[in-house]
Amino acid sequence: MNTPLLQAEIxxxxxxxxxxxxxxxxxxHPGDIFGFIGPxxxxxxxxxxxxxxxxxxxxxTATIDGIDLIRYPREVRPLIGYMPDAFGVYDDVKVxxxxxxxxxxxxxxxxxxxxxxxxxxxxxDLTEKRDAFVQxxxxxxxxxxxxxxxxxxxxxxxxxDEPASGLDPRARIVIKELITRLGQMGKTIIVSSHxxxxxxxxxxxxxxxxxxHLLISGDVETxxxxxxxxxxxxxxxxxGVGASGPLREDLEAMPQVEKATVENGDDGTVxxxxxxxxSEQAALLRTLIERGHALCSFTESAMxxxxxxxxxxxxxVN
Amino acid sequence: MTSTAFPIHGRLRLAALRQSVRSxxxxxVVVRDLRAQMRGTKSYWFQGAYLLLLGTLAxxxxxxxTGQSLMPRSEDAARSTLSIVEAQSQLQGFYYFTFGTLxxxxxxxxxxxxxxxxxxxxxxxSLDLLVTTPLTAGELxxxxxxxxxxxxxxxxxxxxxASALCVLxxxxxxxxxxxxxxxLAIGGVTLASIGLFFSCAARxxxxxVIWSYVTVGIVVFGTFCLFGSGVRGGNFTDPxxxxxxxxxxxxxxxxxxxxxxxxxxxxxxxxxxxWVLTAGFAALIVRLMITASAYRLGVYGGSAASSLRRQTIFxxxxxxxVASQGMLQASPLGDDSTYGYGYGHGMRLGGxxxxxxxxxxxxxxxxxxxxxxxxxxxxxxxxGGVEETGVWETNADSRAYRLSRVFRPVHAGALPLxxxxxxxxxxxxxxxxxxxxxxxxxxxxxxxxxxxLLAITALYLAGLGLLFWQLARLAACLVRRVSGARALAFGLxxxxxxxxxxxxxxxxxxxxxxxxxxxxxxxxxxxxxxFKLGQPQEIVALMAFPTAxxxxxxxxxxxxxxxxxxxxxxxxxx
Ligand SMILES: Nc1ncnc2c1ncn2[C@@H]1O[C@H](COP(=O)(O)OP(=O)(O)O)[C@@H](O)[C@H]1O
Ligand SMILES: [Mg+2]
Numbered sequence: 001m002n003t004p005l006l007q008a009e010i011x012x013x014x015x016x017x018x019x020x021x022x023x024x025x026x027x028x029h030p031g032d033i034f035g036f037i038g039p040x041x042x043x044x045x046x047x048x049x050x051x052x053x054x055x056x057x058x059x060x061t062a063t064i065d066g067i068d069l070i071r072y073p074r075e076v077r078p079l080i081g082y083m084p085d086a087f088g089v090y091d092d093v094k095v096x097x098x099x100x101x102x103x104x105x106x107x108x109x110x111x112x113x114x115x116x117x118x119x120x121x122x123x124x125d126l127t128e129k130r131d132a133f134v135q136x137x138x139x140x141x142x143x144x145x146x147x148x149x150x151x152x153x154x155x156x157x158x159x160x161d162e163p164a165s166g167l168d169p170r171a172r173i174v175i176k177e178l179i180t181r182l183g184q185m186g187k188t189i190i191v192s193s194h195x196x197x198x199x200x201x202x203x204x205x206x207x208x209x210x211x212x213h214l215l216i217s218g219d220v221e222t223x224x225x226x227x228x229x230x231x232x233x234x235x236x237x238x239x240g241v242g243a244s245g246p247l248r249e250d251l252e253a254m255p256q257v258e259k260a261t262v263e264n265g266d267d268g269t270v271x272x273x274x275x276x277x278x279s280e281q282a283a284l285l286r287t288l289i290e291r292g293h294a295l296c297s298f299t300e301s302a303m304x305x306x307x308x309x310x311x312x313x314x315x316x317v318n
Numbered sequence: 319m320t321s322t323a324f325p326i327h328g329r330l331r332l333a334a335l336r337q338s339v340r341s342x343x344x345x346x347v348v349v350r351d352l353r354a355q356m357r358g359t360k361s362y363w364f365q366g367a368y369l370l371l372l373g374t375l376a377x378x379x380x381x382x383x384t385g386q387s388l389m390p391r392s393e394d395a396a397r398s399t400l401s402i403v404e405a406q407s408q409l410q411g412f413y414y415f416t417f418g419t420l421x422x423x424x425x426x427x428x429x430x431x432x433x434x435x436x437x438x439x440x441x442x443x444s445l446d447l448l449v450t451t452p453l454t455a456g457e458l459x460x461x462x463x464x465x466x467x468x469x470x471x472x473x474x475x476x477x478x479x480a481s482a483l484c485v486l487x488x489x490x491x492x493x494x495x496x497x498x499x500x501x502l503a504i505g506g507v508t509l510a511s512i513g514l515f516f517s518c519a520a521r522x523x524x525x526x527v528i529w530s531y532v533t534v535g536i537v538v539f540g541t542f543c544l545f546g547s548g549v550r551g552g553n554f555t556d557p558x559x560x561x562x563x564x565x566x567x568x569x570x571x572x573x574x575x576x577x578x579x580x581x582x583x584x585x586x587x588x589x590x591x592x593w594v595l596t597a598g599f600a601a602l603i604v605r606l607m608i609t610a611s612a613y614r615l616g617v618y619g620g621s622a623a624s625s626l627r628r629q630t631i632f633x634x635x636x637x638x639x640v641a642s643q644g645m646l647q648a649s650p651l652g653d654d655s656t657y658g659y660g661y662g663h664g665m666r667l668g669g670x671x672x673x674x675x676x677x678x679x680x681x682x683x684x685x686x687x688x689x690x691x692x693x694x695x696x697x698x699x700x701x702g703g704v705e706e707t708g709v710w711e712t713n714a715d716s717r718a719y720r721l722s723r724v725f726r727p728v729h730a731g732a733l734p735l736x737x738x739x740x741x742x743x744x745x746x747x748x749x750x751x752x753x754x755x756x757x758x759x760x761x762x763x764x765x766x767x768x769x770x771l772l773a774i775t776a777l778y779l780a781g782l783g784l785l786f787w788q789l790a791r792l793a794a795c796l797v798r799r800v801s802g803a804r805a806l807a808f809g810l811x812x813x814x815x816x817x818x819x820x821x822x823x824x825x826x827x828x829x830x831x832x833x834x835x836x837x838x839x840x841x842x843x844x845x846x847x848x849f850k851l852g853q854p855q856e857i858v859a860l861m862a863f864p865t866a867x868x869x870x871x872x873x874x875x876x877x878x879x880x881x882x883x884x885x886x887x888x889x890x891x892x
Contacts, residue, residue: 088442104346
């Protein structure tokens with residue numbers, strides 16, 4: 001990857017004595033979907049608003065596509081699509097008129113606008129709602145409409161602040177699919193959420209924020225490897241708890257096993273902290289079978305984002 | 319495309335002009351707002367109710383002013399043998415009733431139309447969506463103004479039947495009605511721009527509406543009084559002589575309907591219709607209000623501040639020029655005693671202008687803390703956030719008074735701005751007075767006397783400004799919250815200005831011979847010259863002491879502030 005599309009260096013925002021965002025640094029490339037996770041009041045919205053040229057940072061710099069967004073906010077605005085965490089719609093305006101208005105605000109001609117409106121309606125699956133009134137749409141559809149509004153000018157960067165909050169599970173899935181599709185189209189996307197599972201499926205990079213600090217950020221695998229240098233294997237003997245004692249003793253004696261513990265529960269699963277790679281793992285399984293252990297399951301417990309989140313955050317809210 | 323200058327402070331380059339035209343004609347905000355406005359059923363109900371109201375008023379007005387019903391019954395017809403003169407005046411009464419009602423409706427409706435526009439977007443949480451588009455603040459605000467004004471135009475059109483009655487019955491000519499409508503529309507746009515400003519400044523729609531009404535009320539009442547005091551004999555419907563000042567006052571809908579607004583102003587060989595000048599003034603004022611709104615909107619990346627400052631200085635100078643010329647023209651000069659009715663009542667030439675200056679200053683004092691109390695980051699005050707005073711950050715570079723910073727919203731430019739405004743007003747007033755006396759038989763020494771009086775007044779006000787500024791800086795050291803510091807600054811100034819009254823009142827109780835302001839110690843009172851404007855001969859002598867006092871006091875306050883800061887610095891270092 002060459003130069004990053006979005007770059008932030010020690011962005012900081014204070015409101016009087018209150019520090020809303022403390023020195024955030026970020027680097028995102030085209031196609032990156034960055035999940036921005038943190039409890040309420042962590043400073044996600046403030047960060048996104050700074051990147052959306054709505055708030056002037058107290059200090060720090062940020063560029064989008066090489067343009068300094070603090071010095072040239074007006075030049076940066078056509079490059080970004082911003083979806084706020086809470087937004088209102090106008091009464092008595094139809095869906096296509098709403099989108100037509102934003103397209104006009106981006107200086108598109110009448111013909112361009114017609115094409116644009118059709119394109120974004122298609123993309124967000126709102127085509128049949130073209131002539132509906134905006135205030136009559138469901139919350140999920142309004143959310144999609146706002147996303148459609150972000151897309152009228154085909155921006156390079158999308159800043160989505162809690163796009164799935166307050167939606168029912170089905171609408172949430174629709175939004176998630178949409179964001180995934182936009183990522184595949186090569187857009188750089190920042191998505192924030194205070195709920196982790198919302199983001200875990202489709203983000204390739206995450207940042208965890210708490211109390212105005214970005215605690216950790218990077219691509220998902222790197223973070224997991226950082227937090228968990230050893231792999232966790234779960235081995236379940238066929239005969240249940242009775243067989244787990246000898247299994248554990250055998251395992252402890254193996255070379256690359258750091259620790260083996262019997263999990264709570266009646267199936268007698270043994271959790272193994274294993275430092276070896278995949279081939280050593282295969283060797284381990286062969287050895288166990290050769291020694292006559294009857295196993296019904298041998299899996300690696302993948303640490304997911306949820307665990308990362310719990311490991312990293314302290315649970316305090318400012 | 320997006321890098322083109324902000325249309326409202328671009329110079330008159332072709333690109334800027336094109337963009338201005340586009341922001342007026344092809345403004346997406348207008349299209350969207352009009353769509354929404356014209357659609358809802360609310361709008362039909364409103365228009366229906368409005369028509370009904372106008373109709374009722376027209377019939378009532380006709381009945382009241384002519385004593386006749388519109389459809390005369392037989393016994394009415396018997397006694398309807400009026401003289402022509404009587405009938406004429408009755409029809410005129412009907413004309414004033416109809417158009418007075420229309421003027422009142424415009425004053426009530428125009429500010430309310432715009433007052434909700436921006437604060438409504440803010441409360442609906444849709445403003446951010448607009449700000450992140452390449453729409454400039456100027457385009458957004460112009461769009462809001464145009465769409466509101468389009469609605470005003472609709473209301474005016476709906477009122478045509480009522481005013482057509484005036485023409486049919488003979489109370490006015492078609493030309494009169496047309497011109498009056500034009501002036502009413504121009505006045506309506508100007509009032510609407512006041513509503514737009516408060517829509518950007520206020521936190522809730524209700525507050526925006528209240529502030530707009532209060533301001534519009536004061537402006538309409540004040541300009542009508544100004545107009546009235548220039549009318550000799552209290553005969554408002556008398557088509558007397560007009561000046562550009564009349565055209566300025568014709569922005570007031572109640573002045574717009576009077577015959578004077580139908581006159582032309584002579585400029586040498588030419589005569590310019592009043593409405594043309596009025597439209598010019600309206601354009602300048604609306605432009606200033608849009609810039610002020612853009613500044614208050616605080617969209618970052620905009621550069622409204624310097625344009626706002628330039629326009630303010632220019633408009634203040636122009637208003638001073640036009641007002642002084644008009645006021646002096648309306649009052650006969652060269653007479654030492656009384657001037658009968660008119661602006662010059664009991665005063666001499668310069669006394670009037672000095673009085674106007676001082677009163678204008680007093681009217682401005684509530685707003686001065688906003689200019690003088692330094693905030694840490696003026697452009698970037700979040701709505702609802704706590705602003706802090708930024709005075710403790712005393713880096714060596716930020717000298718307190720810098721003429722070169724006068725167009726920037728930084729602390730070093732605050733007092734220079736005040737002084738430049740004062741200078742503009744002084745220059746404008748002097749030029750206006752010169753134009754006014756040039757044609758008349760005023761001796762030169764009278765004019766020079768006026769210049770001297772005004773110059774001393776300006777010097778005195780500059781001193782008061784300096785004192786206020788020092789007090790504001792002191793307050794900013796004592797209180798960290800900007801709003802608190804502003805209140806404290808105003809309080810300190812009011813205290814300094816008002817406190818001596820009590821002491822003086824005590825003294826004068828003992829010496830029964832004269833009232834307290836005439837006491838020798840009375841010159842200790844800062845605001846004393848205000849109350850001595852009736853006697854312009856004395857005023858020069860009387861002003862000298864308070865002026866010196868203002869500068870000395872300002873210096874002392876500055877020293878105290880310096881001591882406080884050094885102490886705090888030492889405490890921070892140690
Ligand atoms: N305009 C403001 N004035 C003062 N404090 C603010 C303002 N906006 C946000 N904050 C504070 O900044 C912190 C971060 O807020 P925010 O960015 O909205 O968090 P998040 O989006 O992660 O929930 C919060 O403590 C909030 O109270
Ligand atoms: Mg938030």
